[in-house]
Amino acid sequence: MNLPIADHKWSVKTVVVPAAGMGTRFLPATKTVPKELLPVVDTPGIEVIASEAAALGASKMIIVTAPKKQGVLAHFDPYPELEALLEERGKSAQLEKVRRAPNLIEAIPVTQERPLGLGHAVSLAEAELHDDEDVVAVMLPDDLVLPQGVMETMAKARESVGGSVLCACEVPREEVSNYGVFEVEPVDDPATPGLKKVIGMVEKPAVEDAPSNYVATGRYLLDREIFDALRKITPGAGGELQLTDAIAMLIDKGHPVHIVVHDGARHDLGNPGGYIRACVDFALRDPQYGPGLRRYLTARLSQED
Numbered sequence: 267m268n269l270p271i272a273d274h275k276w277s278v279k280t281v282v283v284p285a286a287g288m289g290t291r292f293l294p295a296t297k298t299v300p301k302e303l304l305p306v307v308d309t310p311g312i313e314v315i316a317s318e319a320a321a322l323g324a325s326k327m328i329i330v331t332a333p334k335k336q337g338v339l340a341h342f343d344p345y346p347e348l349e350a351l352l353e354e355r356g357k358s359a360q361l362e363k364v365r366r367a368p369n370l371i372e373a374i375p376v377t378q379e380r381p382l383g384l385g386h387a388v389s390l391a392e393a394e395l396h397d398d399e400d401v402v403a404v405m406l407p408d409d410l411v412l413p414q415g416v417m418e419t420m421a422k423a424r425e426s427v428g429g430s431v432l433c434a435c436e437v438p439r440e441e442v443s444n445y446g447v448f449e450v451e452p453v454d455d456p457a458t459p460g461l462k463k464v465i466g467m468v469e470k471p472a473v474e475d476a477p478s479n480y481v482a483t484g485r486y487l488l489d490r491e492i493f494d495a496l497r498k499i500t501p502g503a504g505g506e507l508q509l510t511d512a513i514a515m516l517i518d519k520g521h522p523v524h525i526v527v528h529d530g531a532r533h534d535l536g537n538p539g540g541y542i543r544a545c546v547d548f549a550l551r552d553p554q555y556g557p558g559l560r561r562y563l564t565a566r567l568s569q570e571d
């Protein structure tokens with residue numbers, strides 16, 4: 267499918283979802299089940315990301331997976347046998363759930379043969395882009411950014427400042443070494459609260475070297491120029507090819523990079539602690555499970571242990 271760029275609300279056709287990680291922080295569950303298929307309430311994390319990509323108006327989702335993780339892609343295939351069975355039994359709500367993922371967006375597989383880093387994973391998407399695409403979105407499936415809608419805020423900001431726009435969260439100083447960290451300058455743009463200009467970016471610095479407490483949060487709108495930078499980077503933090511280093515290279519060349527500081531929740535689905543919080547947050551908002559869970563949690567928390 268190749269819809270013209272004009273059919274895309276924010277001129278973003280493609281979302282790249284790097285999903286090749288082995289899920290080592292979530293063993294033993296991830297020994298055979300890819301972490302992107304673990305359910306947030308009843309919906310696999312990868313489908314939650316696909317809805318966010320579809321809400322941005324994207325039509326293609328490039329999923330970069332490792333050779334043994336093809337099940338992630340299978341979630342976007344139609345399942346005619348199950349659909350026929352549910353239809354025959356009149357189970358329309360379940361039928362809608364089975365059909366939802368394949369209808370959201372076109373999922374395109376790309377295989378990353380070896381774990382060479384996030385920068386390498388993103389670089390593999392270039393071959394799947396069409397000529398009319400000037401910008402590409404990257405969404406990390408470990409990061410759940412709530413309430414949804416930050417990608418649209420970033421796209422809106424990009425219309426006025428151009429270049430690349432990323433999402434940031436402010437974290438306590440002692441946590442910065444887990445992230446890409448921004449060096450920023452204020453921007454006077456009343457239309458986008460939380461917008462800042464990025465003048466430098468460093469991947470997983472030591473606390474004392476971190477230029478700020480603003481960290482990259484798994485949502486990026488990157489100018490197509492990023493692929494030139496990705497071709498030039500050399501292994502960085504952790505010996506891997508880092509997306510952060512390619513972004514830093516763009517900044518050094520004078521390419522405009524901005525962040526939108528997200529004012530809301532962010533959950534790390536890649537480890538059990540963050541995953542449980544994400545499930546609780548989603549379930550509390552769910553009309554079916556929310557009221558019962560709220561009563562249970564209130565009663566449970568008033569007990570000793």
Ligand code: G1P
Pocket residue numbers: 384406408409444445446447469481482483484508509510
């Ligand atoms: C990646 C990025 C990092 C970013 C983080 C957000 O790191 O390299 O810049 O802050 O995602 O979750 P990872 O978590 O893959 O080590």
